[in-house]
Structure formats: structure tokens, C-alpha cells
Amino acid sequence: MKEPKWTSYEYADRLLREISLTVKQPPCHRMPSMLLIGKSNNGKTMILERALKAHPPITDIEAESNNVPVIFITMPPRPDLRRFYSMMLKRLGALFKESAATSVLEIQTLTLCESLGLRSIIIDEFHNVARCSVRSQHEFLNMLRFLSNELRISFVAAGIDSAARVIASDPQLASRFRPYSLPLWKDGEEYRKLLYMIESLIPLPEPSFLYKNEEIAQMILTVGEGNLGDMIDFLKEATYIAFDDGSPSLTVAHFRDTGFVPKSVQAARLRDLAKQSHG
Structure with a gap:
């Protein structure tokens, strides 16, 4: 239960197909890229x-080096x-x-990317660029455009608004950049399919029928505020309680006993504490 597990759903599968097409895009003058926007902890x-x-990287015994089609970078705070x-x-x-001049690192990066056949760079937490000065933002975006033009590679970036x-x-x-949005979940057929898929990963001996238990389905959606990560965290806490009391399946009581607090409530409490400390 503590290990992260992939939960397939229709829109995520569509995004994965779009990313795959972007990675496999033949080299051209203006390489297409993707920008995935969504709330924090919503599955990006x-x-x-x-x-x-x-x-994954492809090993070719006869070639001088491996082929690395994609790399993943998490954007650090205030990147340069x-x-x-x-x-x-x-x-x-x-x-x-690491002490080398930026121009030296740039040339080494270009040479290595070409030799390894890099096709795409995945960049998570892209919104961290917004923390830089306007001048630094322009320099960084110019660098991305330069890499795309010089190497004929695409970018798949993700972040908040x-x-x-x-x-x-x-x-x-x-x-x-083609924009894609990861919206918050609402009740409906896709949401109930999601609950069905998630329940298949819960190691309890008997089915809980989350997808058709109206009270539980609405509680998960409301307390998790439609955010995928928060809904799954809520489910996990309820499951831990079910493990502890030896229950064969999840019940409404397990969810109520978690004391799980919605993110908006947590944020409001933090604001109140901040006001009190300044007061």
C-alpha cells in the first residue's frame, strides 16, 4: 500500500499516447512539445x-554508445x-x-545528446522557472528554444498554472507547446471507473464495491476535493485502519475514522496560525 502504483484511466492513457507521439516525432524545423498543467498532487x-x-535506453552492442531517447529532469528552485x-x-x-564555464557545459551537452540520440526531455515542476527574474526566465526559455532547434528534440513539461x-x-x-490540462475529478462514469481500478489494487480479502457505494464514493470525492493524489491518500489511510481491525473490506466507518483533513482546510488553518503569530 505504501508503494506508488500506477492507476490507469482514460485521460491519462490519452496523454501517454500523445507523449509517445511527441517523442517519436521525426526531426523537423519546429519540433512540437507538450505542456501538462494541473493542481499539485493530481497525478502529473x-x-x-x-x-x-x-x-527506456536502448543498448546496442555493435554501436559505440547506447541510445537514450528520453531523459527526465525535475526543475530545481530558481533554475539557471x-x-x-x-x-x-x-x-x-x-x-x-561542475565548475566549467556554461559554454563548455553547453557544448558537452549538445555533443552527448547527439551521440546518444536524445529525442525528448521531460521536465517536471516547470513552474519553478517563474521564481526566477524576468531576465533569467527569458534566458532559460531561449535556451530551450536553442536546444529544440539545434538537436531537433521535443519537450514534455508539467507544472501548476x-x-x-x-x-x-x-x-x-x-x-x-500544446497545452493539456489535468482537471479535478467530478462524479460520473469515469470517476466510478477510477474507483473500480483503484480497488483492484487494495489487498483486502473481500470487495468493497467503492464504485457503487454512494456514500463512500461521494466521501472520497468531497474529502479529496477531486484531487487524485489526495483521494488516493484518503483511501490508503482508510485501508490501513481496515488492516488494523482485521476487516475484510472497507466501510464508511473506516473513512470516518481517518481524521483526514482536506487540503483547503489545512491551508486555512495555516493562514489562521500565521495571523495569530503576527498578531
């Missing part, structure tokens, strides 16, 4: 990690060009001097 990172696993190139080189398994504003600030780059 798991989709990106799933896409990475679908395009040197740090980004260093992270790319680390993901590509290169030896390099501010990531879209960063991309939109560069019209040339924005025209290459």
Missing part, C-alpha cells in the same frame, strides 16, 4: 514517470542555465566539471 508526475518507462546543463549531463551519465504563464511569455516557444 506519475504520468511523466510512466512515459519515461515507456521509452549552468544548473540545467549539469542536470542533463548527470541524467545522461556523463563525467563533467504558473508554468503556462512562463511559456506564454515567449510567443515563439509558446507556439510549439
Whole structure:
């Protein structure tokens, strides 16, 4: 239960197909890219990690080096060009001097990407670029456009709403990014299918029929506020309680006993505490 598990659902499968098509795009002058926008903890990172696993490095005994079609980078807070190139080189398994000039890291990165056949860079937490100064943001976006043009590679970026504003600030780059949104969940056929899929991963001896238990289905949706990660966390806590009391399946009481607090309530409590401390 503590290990992260992939839960397939229709929209995620569609996004994975789109990412695969983007990675396999033949080289062209203006390489298409993707931007995935969604609330924190709503499944973006798991989709990106799933896409990475679908395009693993390829070992060719006869070739001088392996083929690495995709690398995954989590954008650090306040990223800069040197740090980004260093992270790319680390993901590509290169030896390099971190004290080297940015231009040296850039040339080494370009040379290695070409030799390894890199086709796409997946970038998580892209909204961290918004924390930089306007000048640094422009430098970073120019670098992405340069890499795309020089290497004929695509990008698959993900983040919260501010990531879209960063991309939109560069019209040339924005025209290459197709935006996709991961909305919060609402009740309906797809949500009930999701509950059915999630329950198949719960190791209890008897079925709980979450997808057709109206009270439980609505409780998960309401307490989790439609956020996939929060709904799953809520489910996990209820399942731990069921394990402890030896129940064969999940009941309404297990969910009520969790004391799970919605994120909006947590945020409100933190704001109140902050006001009290300043008061």
C-alpha cells in the first residue's frame, strides 16, 4: 500500500499516447512539445514517470554508445542555465566539471545528446522557472528554444498554472507547446471507473464495491476535493485502519475514522496560525 502504483484511466492513457507521439516525432524545423498543467498532487508526475518507462535506453552492442531517447529532469528552485546543463549531463551519465564555464557545459551537452540520440526531455515542476527574474526566465526559455532547434528534440513539461504563464511569455516557444490540462475529478462514469481500478489494487480479502457505494464514493470525492493524489491518500489511510481491525473490506466507518483533513482546510488553518503569530 505504501508503494506508488500506477492507476490507469482514460485521460491519462490519452496523454501517454500523445507523449509517445511527441517523442517519436521525426526531426523537423519546429519540433512540437507538450505542456501538462494541473493542481499539485493530481497525478502529473506519475504520468511523466510512466512515459519515461515507456521509452527506456536502448543498448546496442555493435554501436559505440547506447541510445537514450528520453531523459527526465525535475526543475530545481530558481533554475539557471549552468544548473540545467549539469542536470542533463548527470541524467545522461556523463563525467563533467561542475565548475566549467556554461559554454563548455553547453557544448558537452549538445555533443552527448547527439551521440546518444536524445529525442525528448521531460521536465517536471516547470513552474519553478517563474521564481526566477524576468531576465533569467527569458534566458532559460531561449535556451530551450536553442536546444529544440539545434538537436531537433521535443519537450514534455508539467507544472501548476504558473508554468503556462512562463511559456506564454515567449510567443515563439509558446507556439510549439500544446497545452493539456489535468482537471479535478467530478462524479460520473469515469470517476466510478477510477474507483473500480483503484480497488483492484487494495489487498483486502473481500470487495468493497467503492464504485457503487454512494456514500463512500461521494466521501472520497468531497474529502479529496477531486484531487487524485489526495483521494488516493484518503483511501490508503482508510485501508490501513481496515488492516488494523482485521476487516475484510472497507466501510464508511473506516473513512470516518481517518481524521483526514482536506487540503483547503489545512491551508486555512495555516493562514489562521500565521495571523495569530503576527498578531
